[in-house]
Amino acid sequence: MTTTQHPTNARKALSYFFILLGITSGAWAARIPAVKHTLDLSDGQLSYGLLATALGLLTGMRFAGHLTDHLGSARLITPAAIATALSVIPPGYATTLPTLIAALFLFGLTNAFLDVSMNAHGVEVERAYHRPLLSSFHGMFSIGGLIGAGIGATFAHLHLGAATTLTAVGIPLALISLYARRHLLPTPPPPPTPTHHRHHRTRAPWTGWIILMGAVAFAGLVGEGAANDWTAVYLFQNLGAPQALAAAGFAVFSTTMTIGRFAGDHLAQRFGPVRLVRCSGLTAALGLGTALLAGQIPIAFIGFALFGFGLSTIVPQIFSAAGNHDPARAGQAIAQVATVGYAGLLAGPAIIGGAAELIGLPAALGIPALLAAFMAASAAALRPRTTS
Incomplete structure (x- = not known):
């Protein structure tokens, strides 16, 4: 080096x-x-x-x-x-x-x-x-x-x-x-592998663990997409906030998400990825749930701030876990998880919009809150693999 x-x-x-x-x-x-x-x-x-x-x-x-x-x-x-x-x-x-x-x-x-x-x-x-x-x-x-x-x-x-x-x-x-x-x-040399095993080493299968991690990433990115497209609408349409104030709702979410990402490494080192994702998911669920149930603009802003802070650390921890799950196939594992996860970012706004037509926007925004609880419940899967 x-x-x-x-x-x-x-x-x-x-x-x-x-x-x-x-x-x-x-x-x-x-x-x-x-x-x-x-x-x-x-x-x-x-x-x-x-x-x-x-x-x-x-x-x-x-x-x-x-x-x-x-x-x-x-x-x-x-x-x-x-x-x-x-x-x-x-x-x-x-x-x-x-x-x-x-x-x-x-x-x-x-x-x-x-x-x-x-x-x-x-x-x-x-x-x-x-x-x-x-x-x-x-x-x-x-x-x-x-x-x-x-x-x-x-x-x-x-x-x-x-x-x-x-x-x-x-x-x-x-x-x-x-x-x-x-x-x-520098790129490390590939580990020595017998010729007849190379084909299998270079192709990463879609395991149950990869699918679960993709589902957790999907859940988190549905929340990000929903916050991006529907925060201001909820504040303006359902809580009666002025348009300028409603527009600040997503800014609050984005700010706490950025702060959380920079705090995430210290929190992961201190508490470990499992406890961090569990607590982050619960924080996100509590924050968004509070914003929806309180029905008051100041409390909604606090709730969206907690929602952003809670979501901020989850996807990085999932990508890190995917990259370490099988170091020889780190790129494929991250790509597999990201493929499922980014589908959530793309589909999230449409999911919320479609549900809002049926059950109203506040109830539809409860979907990301439930998905945040799912992320908390799935946190144990991020426990590092033990080698014998």
Whole structure:
């Protein structure tokens, strides 16, 4: 290991890649209204483009895990980061709905490869440090999202188009990635395996444990998606909050989630992943349940704050457990769990919306609260494997 590849430098470099993914996501999200206006898209037409991002992400997950394990996470991160930084640019130049769909599919595809490889490398950095770190890496993604959204808002205020915004974001991030790659940990050599066993070693099965971890991630990300799309609606429509105050509901959720992610590593080291996820799930369930049952705006804000803090540590702990479950197949395990989990992020708002039509929004938002209780009940599955 060279001086530039010291664990401390690797941690800083990997933090940059998490920030990069957050910036590109945040900058694109901030300029969606501009692209919608430029292409004169209806809400339904725009949804096709956004669905293409999701399809690209899920398609990429099918290959990202195997490629991460085959090449090593350090070798895949840089090309995936450069591709992600550059692929955020074409949506800004799209001139028709089909070209926007193609551009966003590519953006989702590159996101998948970066997401899996950098989470797998995060597990390797954790091993080098001998303590949890993945939660703070996810916190860096949250910081990146805020930076990207701020850049997008600034360019919009200056009346600069989406194409200019995304180009100004993507090209510098791609160039910085070339420098950051030098500090990642070296790819360890694969363990010796007899030739007739190699086929089996490189293909990770969908075990019951992987499916359970995916279900827990799904539950957590349903909550994140629901908070993103329905917090402000609930405060405005059901509690009568002014629109500006209602909009602050998601900001409170996001703030406590970011704080929780940076606190998560210390909490995981002190209490262990099982107790942390159990307590986090209960905190999230209690927070959202309180927000829904109290029926008062100040208490609802406190409840959403607890909901964000509770959810913040769960997905990083699941990814860490997946990456350590079988180190030789860390990338595939993370990709499998992420595939199921991210489906929750995508489906969450629709699940809540459909249920709200049938039983009303407050009762529908009880679904993420019940899922948070499920996460708490499933925490024992995160107990590290014992080796004989």
